[in-house]
Amino acid sequence: MDENQALTAFAAISNQTRLRIVRMLVIIGAGGRSAGAIAEALGGAPASRISFHLNQLEESGLVESRREGRSIIYSAIFPALSDLVAFLMRDCCEGHCAVCDKAIALFAKCTGRPTDPVD
Structure with a gap:
């Protein structure tokens, strides 16, 4: 985005x-x-x-x-909404934040459909 x-x-x-x-x-x-x-x-x-x-x-x-x-x-x-969140978080901590990177990756997988629980 x-x-x-x-x-x-x-x-x-x-x-x-x-x-x-x-x-x-x-x-x-x-x-x-x-x-x-x-x-x-x-x-x-x-x-x-x-x-x-x-x-x-x-x-x-x-x-x-x-x-x-x-x-x-x-x-x-859902992909558009996750892209919007990722746009805000992308450069968090000068691009070196493992927590934000993980969150962005998880948002990108969201389809709005129920899934099996993640372990």
Whole structure:
């Protein structure tokens, strides 16, 4: 991820509603959630408002949508989110931090799908 991509992503999540949506989608995982369910979880926010925020998140590359029947399901793009975290941590301790390097490597493996426990 380059600086311009990071700025676009950070701008997208600098809004309280969009940040809540991203966090919700991260918790839910790769299965995602419909726009209506997202609106309901946010206290019954108007559909047009939620649609605007979901569009902003899609344009930033942090969220993707897919059609399932009559619903549009939104889910977090976990590689993009891990790239954003890695962008912040990449040069930690002048690039010589084994803990940060390990964390970045683990984030890069995240798909949003449950996995077997790591030993």
